Amino acid sequence: MALSTSTTRNADLRVESVDEVLDHVERAFQTHLTRDTVVRKRRSVGARTDRETWVRIERRGLDKIGVQGWNGTESAARLEGIAQPAWQGCVVWRDAGGPVMWRADETELLPGKPIGTAVLSGDPMLPDEWWKAFSSSLVALAAQGTRRVATPDTDTITQALVTESIRGVFSDDFDTTVERWVPAHADLNWANMTAPTFCLFDWEDWGNAPLGLDSASLWASSLAVPALADRVRHERRSDFESRDGKLMTLFVCSKILGPYAHPEDPRLEPARRMAEQIVAELQAG
Structure with missing residues (x-):
């Protein structure tokens, strides 16, 4: 299933439809994303879940992933002494419509x-x-x-x-x-x-x-x-x-x-x- 048709360079999730992406994440995480909490940025979308967590979804071109991958949120979970939301899990998939990958990370809700x-x-x-x-x-x-x-x-x-x-x-x-x-x-x-x-x-x-x-x-x-x-x-x-x-x-x-x-x-x-x-x-x- 292709979840994006825009080129990576011109992609802007603030104006594109993200309904299919949100549906995909809901199925993967077996949760419901509260649509009136959705926050849209140029290359990421975030939303609250019905189990009181937060999911951040990012689209990134393969040329921007590099050899170290793009698991920053996941790898930051091991850092000590830093005030950050606890990481819960993730799902990653390749877009069938082009050289793009999607990543959704679930974390605890922010304290403010x-x-x-x-x-x-x-x-x-x-x-x-x-x-x-x-x-x-x-x-x-x-x-x-x-x-x-x-x-x-x-x-x-x-x-x-x-x-x-x-x-x-x-x-x-x-x-x-x-x-x-x-x-x-x-x-x-x-x-x-x-x-x-x-x-x-x-x-x-x-x-x-x-x-x-x-x-x-x-x-x-x-x-x-x-x-x-x-x-x-x-x-x-x-x-x-x-x-x-x-x-x-x-x-x-x-x-x-x-x-x-x-x-x-x-x-x-x-x-x-x-x-x-x-x-x-x-x-x-």
Whole structure:
């Protein structure tokens, strides 16, 4: 049975019919998905089940799965000291209509609502307890061991990618070599965390990445709210003060300031100012 007719490159589950996919998952998990709870994103769909769990369904092209597979949520279940929803099980199948695979992961329900969209426009006013749990989880994550390699935006992060991204936007008279690689969530933004109780979810892309990637990514998602961006830097200052953290800040700034920059993006100016400061620091050695 073919569950998709769109090409992988142009696929957008926010606008396509997903009824057949939801039906398929219900049969596989022997549960009912509550249709009025469905959350649709470009390449994933989520819904609540009648047994009080959550199912996240993702479509990914075969060229984006790679040799390590795409069992991020499943493999993250073994991580210790991190606030995340407990993983229950999964079902994976290949789409008969093209070079595409589907994966549905069932987890326990989140302890709260997602804080917002990937990029926030207002301060969520998070309590100190939230920030403590947030930082504790990131510290615990960086201390783990894994052979997985992070795939932010489904692209495997490598030294070559870091260098190419930074060199494409900024000066080339400083070294872009990453010194330390540690486990990272690799999709850390305000849409993947809950409040008032902290919980970090959507672990599809986690793996080893340059130190500071997660902190820099969340900072970039906060730039439209200066006080929030400052709080992220304060809470994760050890990352931002490290050389690798500075490179990761340039890495995320390159995505904001690069060739696809939107002229009305409120993050442009603060990203530009920070990038200029960091480039000067790296040039000074």
